[in-house]
Amino acid sequence: MSARPELPAALPIGPQEPVEVPFWEGLRDGELRMQHCGGCDLWIWAPSWICPSCHAFDPPWRKVEPHGRVYSWTETFHAFPASQEFRDALPYVTALVELPQAGGRRLLGIVTGEAPVLIGTPVTAWVQPASELTGGWPVLRWTTDTEVTE
Template sequence: MLKPVTDDTGAPFWQYAARGELRVQSCADCGEPRFPPRPCCPHCQSFGIAWSKVEGRGRIWSFVVPHPPLLPDYAAQAPYNVIVVELEDAPRIRLVGNLVSAAGEPLNSLDPARIRIGARVRVVFSDGLPQWVPA
């Protein structure tokens, strides 16, 4: 399994995920949520940062099913899905992940023909990585 490459700005996202929490960065001054994490608020230009817990429920906003040729670590699992989830409690935030049948299941554990835009999903965690399952 490939692990995320972290930087100082995004590292808290992965630290919270390792504890089974889904948090998104928000502005400490105006409260606007933002993702991906960045040092400055695009709304008020503040450098104040807070990490807000979100419920981890949303809807599939978009998806793709990659097929070979792929990176070697993923080729054996193809075809699998990559989804974009619009969060229910922060609708301007969209997270990328995989839809699986249960936490820790392989990326190809769910038939891609079952995926529908607008379908409800919820977050689960496996080895510190957020994944999504049907709600």
């Protein structure tokens, strides 16, 4: 498996609202966490103070298995003016990953490694540790399962 590059974080990074804190704390603990409503069994993303389905307050956070499939993806070859910090990482792939264990909710993230990415490609999340490069917060990344098993 090729080394996972340390990539900068897309700004802003870290919790922007208090409701997001458990997600970021989960990454610090090496876990992927999402909200799950016990009232109606709905997985919730983006973080919310109430369930959008049954309106229960403060849905709890649960650990989610960090495995999914690529729902959509794009490859970036050009560093745009607002993202010059990615210049040394070009090209990079950003994927929208569907998590079957979380009711099919989808999370966006950068895919690392050398294996090709296609729609339906199985991927596993990993947590890039907090560093100055990531604004002091851990960052969720994806790698293809073929990279994980090699």
